[in-house]
Amino acid sequence: KTKPAEGRMTEESFLQKWNGVVERVDLVEPTTMNVETVKMVTTKDEDTAAATKPFKMLIEAIEQKKSKTGRIIKETGNPFEMLIQAIQQITGAWQSIVNAFKSTYEEQLLDTHLNNGWSKYKQATKVFKGAGLAYDKTDEFFADIQSMIAIPDKYKDDFNKQIEWIKFFDNTTWSGHDTQFSQGKGGSDTIFTMYARNREDDGKIDVLFLTCSQEFELADDYFVISEHKSILGGLFDHTEIKFKKKPAAISDKDLMFVSEYFSLLAYQQIALAEGISAPPDPQFPPSQMTEESFLQKWNGVVERVDLVEPTTMNVETVKMVTTKDEDTAAATKPFKMLIEAIEQKKSKTGRIIKETGNPFEMLIQAIQQITGAWQSIVNAFKSTYEEQLLDTHLNNGWSKYKQATKVFKGAGLAYDKTDEFFADIQSMIAIPDKYKDDFNKQIEWIKFFDNTTWSGHDTQFSQGKGGSDTIFTMYARNREDDGKIDVLFLTCSQEFELADDYFVISEHKSILGGLFDHTEIKFKKKPAAISDKDLMFVSEYFSLLAYQQIALAEGISAPPDPQFPPSLTEISEIA
DSSP, rough: OOOOSSSSOHHHHHHHHTTTTTTEEEOOOOOHHHGGGGOOOOOOHHHHHHHHHHHHHHHHHHHTTHHHHHHHHHOOOOTTHHHHHHHHHHHTTTHHHHHHHHSSSSSHHIIIIIIOOOHHHHEEEEEEEEEEGGGGGHHHHHHHHHHTTTTTGGHHHHHHHHHHHHHHHHEEEEEEEEEEESTTTTOOOEEEEEEEEEEETTTEEEEEEEOOOOOOOOOSSSSSEEEEETTTTOOOOOOOOEHHHHHHHOOOHHHHHHHHHHHHHHHHHHHHHTTOOOOOOOOOSSOOOOOHHHHTTTTOOOEEOOOOOOHHHHHHHHOOOOOOOOHHHHHOOOOHHHHHHTTTHHHHHHHHHHHHTTTTTTHHHHHHHHHHHHHHHHHHHHSSSSSHHIIIIIOOOOOHHOOOOOOEEEEEEEGGHHHHHHHHHHHHHHHHGGGGGHHHHOOOOOOOSOTEEEEEEEEEEEETOOEEEEEEEEEEEEEEEEEEEEEEEEEOOOOOOOOOOOOEEEEEETTTTOOOOOOEEEEEOOTTTOOOOHHHHHHHHHHHHHHHHHHHHTTSOOOOOOOOOOHHHHHHHHH
């Protein structure tokens, strides 16, 4: 046998040293057929009863252990047969086990600790098994595993306690041991899963273990071992924390979550390794809804709109774009004129949409008016906000925000779907939990307006202390007659920095396709250090960006990028 390499033992050197005892098992992904047949997998009632009926039944099973264990192994010639039977029972009850797991651990744990990354952990997991490890070799064997998975030196003696625990059981029992630990302060965390059977008659141990090269993050400097067991091929019992050294900040529930999550993964991987019907990947709640899953779920309601950059010709003609005097007057003349326009709203709204067949026509008219008056609007913006705001908060980065923006639109979202729709948007743009109820207030505000009005809502928030800030812009029209809402919204993946821990919603509106009115802060939770002017700057900056992007999305003449004063950074670079 070769000597282990200096430092950490590699998988290759471990297998070479323990050749004849341990082998790595290649995993074969299940076909559609055998994934489906998992639901039909069962084991003998005799075995199921032994694991699930009251204690009296368990005692009777233990009394018969010698003959039964011998018969199972003799018939199959496989020392792992009882472990396989236990896995088959798990795959037979897979969905109920997964559902119990999901109901036990809230979405926050899935998101914070493991980021719903089943596939990445699955791909990073390897299965090894070995039959007949002699007692007098266990210390050396465990020392090599310690080296291979990089157990911190101060926890090595604790890791070795598992040798004693395994020998506590007899040959009717497969015990499962999950070891989770951090690689040191600031390091990532690791999981190691092992199943073992103590063959007391001949002084040997059968082992099957899994390594996972995909690390996760839970806390600094902790070491925990959890244990569960299966008797006579029955279902594994409840996981129990056997040993722990941890900071007070980590709860036992966090530790149990990690242990049971990786136990589920182990059950699936062992089934794949043994070539038996393997359960499908469990579907956990998404930690954050992706754009792809959002569009798939709301297909038929929302579509993403591809933006077509304007040519030199249609940028130039923007200056000539005007709309009917009737619409312009409705938005700009005194209140009396506005009242007259509202009184005619039903017939006019119906006519606009009927003529064009486009529920977004009044929003497009509003955007066309803006593009027609683009330069004066940009100049007003520049004169309102001093250069310091442009430099400090958004660093004159129009092009980078423009490139990072996507436009989505959907006509006819039913009232009874609005709560679910907004919840999915919350997930997709990562609204902090404590602000989700505040975000939902927009549903009420949208329904306050009628079908002549497009209301614009800018939501700006920080992702938590030290996190970057995000903007979400939405335009909506309330179709009170048929109980539906038309929406157009923009997401921007380019973040910025304003302050820690704030949440603000601003609103403005366009009636009958007229110019949008002045932006108003509708809701705010913010530290005193942020002024309303700072917040209004961000809202109106991104409103300008939204107007340009909507013009591009709708294929109408789009305004050119505005020319703001150069940032202080750019001036210093030129100098």
